[in-house]
Amino acid sequence: MRKPKKYKKSHKSDMQYGSIIAGRFINYLMQDGKKSVAEKVFYDSFGKIEKETKQEPLAIFEKAIANASPLLEVVSKRVGGANYQVPREVRPERKFFLACNWIINAANAKKGKTMSQKLAEEIIAASNNEGTAIKKKQDMHRMAEANRAFAHFAR
Numbered sequence: 001m002r003k004p005k006k007y008k009k010s011h012k013s014d015m016q017y018g019s020i021i022a023g024r025f026i027n028y029l030m031q032d033g034k035k036s037v038a039e040k041v042f043y044d045s046f047g048k049i050e051k052e053t054k055q056e057p058l059a060i061f062e063k064a065i066a067n068a069s070p071l072l073e074v075v076s077k078r079v080g081g082a083n084y085q086v087p088r089e090v091r092p093e094r095k096f097f098l099a100c101n102w103i104i105n106a107a108n109a110k111k112g113k114t115m116s117q118k119l120a121e122e123i124i125a126a127s128n129n130e131g132t133a134i135k136k137k138q139d140m141h142r143m144a145e146a147n148r149a150f151a152h153f154a155r
Contacts, residue, residue, distance in 0.1 A: 028100045044116035064126035068099035068133040072144035077153050086153045087144035106132035
C-alpha cells in the first residue's frame with residue numbers, strides 16, 4: 001500500500017516586514033496561542049537589535065538563522081541488537097526549526113531581563129557566530145563527526 005502524499009505547508013509572512021521566515025519564527029515563539037504577545041516580543045527585540053547594531057534587523061536575523069542552522073545531525077538506528085548514532089544531513093525545514101528552537105530556548109534560559117531583550121541578545125550573538133544556539137549547533141556537529149564511522153548504516 002502506498003504512503004499518503006505529504007503536502008508542503010504554506011506559511012504566512014509577518015505583518016511588519018512581509019517575511020515568511022519572520023512569520024514562522026513568531027509562530028515558534030508563540031505560547032498558548034497568544035500570537036499578539038509573540039509579535040510584540042519579536043518586534044520589540046527587532047527594535048533593540050536596530051538600536052544596538054545600527055543595521056537592518058531582518059538581515060541580522062536571517063544571518064543568525066543561517067549561522068545557527070545545523071548541516072548534520074545524528075539519528076539513532078538499531079542494527080543487530082545495538083543502537084548506533086548515525087550521522088545524517090538535515091532537511092531544510094528541520095534546519096530552520098532547529099535554529100529557531102535553539103535561539104528561543106537560549107533566550108528563555110537567560111534570567112533577569114525581558115524576553116525581548118534576551119531574544120535580541122541571542123539573535124545578535126548568533127549572527128556573530130557566538131552564543132548558546134551556536135554552541136548547540138557545534139555540539140551536534142561534533143557528535144556527528146565522532147560517529148562518522150557509522151555513516152554506512154544510513155539508509
